Amino acid sequence: MGYSQNNTTTVKINLDETAPIISKHIYGHFAEHLGRCIYDGIYVGEDSKIPNTNGVRNDIIDALKGLKIPNLRWPGGCFADTYHWKDGIGPKEDRPEMVNRWWGGVTEDNSFGTHDFLDLCEILGTEPYLAANVGSSTVQEFTDYLQYVGHKEGSPMSDLRKENGRPEPWNVTFWGVGNEMWGCGGNMTPEYYSNLYRQYATFMTDWTNSDKMFRIASGANVADYHWTEVLMRDIPKNLIEGVALHSYSFVEWEKKGSSTKFDEAQYFSTMQTALKMDELINKHTAIMDKYDPNNKVALIVDEWGGWYDVEEGTNPGFLYQQNTMRDAMIAGTTLNIFNNHSSRVKMANLAQTVNVLQAVILTEGEKMLLTPTYHIMKMYTVHHDAQLLPLTFESELYTYNNETLPAISASASKDKNGLVHISLVNIDSKKENKIEINIKDLGVKNITGSILSSSKLQDHNTFDNPAKIQPKEFKNFKVKKGVLEIELPPFSVVVLEAK
Structure with missing residues (x-):
């Protein structure tokens, strides 16, 4: 995995029939x-x-x-x-x-x-x-x-x-x-x-x-x-x-x-x-x-x-x-x-x-x-x-105090019913990150998603407010000419389902 230079992380999904379960x-x-x-x-x-x-x-x-x-x-x-x-x-x-x-x-x-x-x-x-x-x-x-x-x-x-x-x-x-x-x-x-x-x-x-x-x-x-x-x-x-x-x-x-x-x-x-x-x-x-x-x-x-x-x-x-x-x-x-x-x-x-x-x-x-x-x-x-769908991508960087980490983490799989799932994480504490995924070869039409996010990194559920953080429907994506474009908020996790 390398590092992106163009403010967008382009993810390639590799359809490998020999990939592990x-x-x-x-x-x-x-x-x-x-x-x-x-x-x-x-x-x-x-x-x-x-x-x-x-x-x-x-x-x-x-x-x-x-x-x-x-x-x-x-x-x-x-x-x-x-x-x-x-x-x-x-x-x-x-x-x-x-x-x-x-x-x-x-x-x-x-x-x-x-x-x-x-x-x-x-x-x-x-x-x-x-x-x-x-x-x-x-x-x-x-x-x-x-x-x-x-x-x-x-x-x-x-x-x-x-x-x-x-x-x-x-x-x-x-x-x-x-x-x-x-x-x-x-x-x-x-x-x-x-x-x-x-x-x-x-x-x-x-x-x-x-x-x-x-x-x-x-x-x-x-x-x-x-x-x-x-x-x-x-x-x-x-x-x-x-x-x-x-x-x-x-x-x-x-x-x-x-x-x-x-x-x-x-x-x-x-x-x-x-x-x-x-x-x-x-x-x-x-x-x-x-x-x-x-x-x-x-x-x-x-x-x-x-x-x-x-x-x-x-x-x-x-x-x-x-x-x-x-x-x-x-x-x-x-x-x-x-x-x-x-x-x-x-x-x-x-x-x-x-x-x-x-x-x-x-x-x-x-x-x-x-x-x-x-x-x-x-x-x-x-x-x-589910069967792993190997990914290749160059991540945007999360920079703090002149040190860097890859901002984007991702994995994908295809289950026995043919559903494709992509899990994406943006660890950057301040910056939204854009993801592009070419899905032409996946043969999918309908995409839905869920997200876990909050306003502060320190946010947590308490016994007085146990539902402060919970998954919500994610809609911040679109498909253009076979390319899935996603905007990931700071410190968020998104799981997409494509069928």
């Missing part, structure tokens, strides 16, 4: 035992006055169904490598308490455990992604877990599951073999973890169900390319289906700033780190291509999103932050990057679902609101399992 799993979510994500967020208990199903808020169930979430990662995060799954099964009154040492040092009663989570996934129609304990567990505990959730009958763990009220297995496909093993998972070297991974992965299959087991290795932190190199070099390809990558967007790690009281310098810096996702994927993919030229191992970006200082007066270990139009820019651009890299990126997980980091939902007592990020994720559901 954009996996719906790129639009996954992440629910860790962290702050108010699970307890007092998703789960309020069966005795709560808030309408619930088995203790899970009905309004959250409805909202997540609206996103068609394809997979949900649980129970962590750093929490995963301190979690012993047997503490969270059986009668709730008999479950032992535990201290959540990573996130606020709070005591949890294990009332939300494996059955609760997997039953929720069934209600949502989503695939569970279990991040299993490697850092403080054993191969035996791990394989018992596999047997408990996946073995139909005739084994000690399947018998135990049936005693606990679940006759049939859940047949979980996605398994994370530890989390952030370079940090909170054990501060391991990649060489040590690769050997440990090989041991765990070996015992994860009974040699008959490998096609149903998707094993994901704990991957690199941001630009740690050595980590990816060692994993791809040292782990046999018959033992691995995915390698993870974690990368967050922020101003500075030690000085993240407020989620709502930020200036343009902080916005620009945040977008610099968000847009670097493209470079990270390119470089990690190049390493993977060297060891896996047939593209058998997927890149799984299972933690991404904006990270700021917590809201004033809240527990610093709970990572509760508001969600503004800046977060909509992060979401729109990042999802476009994932779409455009869908040949290698097969799954991703926004961090996190409720009340933590770049959440799609915030709650306060009985109140609930949908964030700008929620609306972006919903607008982009049109790309789920």
Whole structure:
């Protein structure tokens, strides 16, 4: 991608029948035992006055169904490598308490455990992604877990599951073999973890169900390319289906700033780190291509999103932050990057679902609101399992303090019904940008659109005004001689449908 010099970004859509399918799993979510994500967020208990199903808020169930979430990662995060799954099964009154040492040092009663989570996934129609304990567990505990959730009958763990009220297995496909093993998972070297991974992965299959087991290795932190190199070099390809990558967007790690009281310098810096996702994927993919030229191992970006200082007066270990139009820019651009890299990126997980980091939902007592990020994720559901339409363009520049970023981000796809969808983001904080797309070869006549925008970058939905930011119909485009001309307002996201 180059940079435009004529004040208009000309986008070319390439009709490539060999282009990859954009996996719906790129639009996954992440629910860790962290702050108010699970307890007092998703789960309020069966005795709560808030309408619930088995203790899970009905309004959250409805909202997540609206996103068609394809997979949900649980129970962590750093929490995963301190979690012993047997503490969270059986009668709730008999479950032992535990201290959540990573996130606020709070005591949890294990009332939300494996059955609760997997039953929720069934209600949502989503695939569970279990991040299993490697850092403080054993191969035996791990394989018992596999047997408990996946073995139909005739084994000690399947018998135990049936005693606990679940006759049939859940047949979980996605398994994370530890989390952030370079940090909170054990501060391991990649060489040590690769050997440990090989041991765990070996015992994860009974040699008959490998096609149903998707094993994901704990991957690199941001630009740690050595980590990816060692994993791809040292782990046999018959033992691995995915390698993870974690990368967050922020101003500075030690000085993240407020989620709502930020200036343009902080916005620009945040977008610099968000847009670097493209470079990270390119470089990690190049390493993977060297060891896996047939593209058998997927890149799984299972933690991404904006990270700021917590809201004033809240527990610093709970990572509760508001969600503004800046977060909509992060979401729109990042999802476009994932779409455009869908040949290698097969799954991703926004961090996190409720009340933590770049959440799609915030709650306060009985109140609930949908964030700008929620609306972006919903607008982009049109790309789920659609075929990528590769784009080429030279973007206009967003300039601040003599530094520049590409102002325009875009991706496009064609779904199984022949509908073409184009998602466009203008991150420029002040300038409207014009887009031109030649659509003669698409064979489309009718075009409609939706937009997410607001008057200030710092705008956000509150419990007193939960609908301040929401998608609206977009009409600021026209077609002239087969060319679609679009005017994108500053810091806005537009999704067009052509049929």
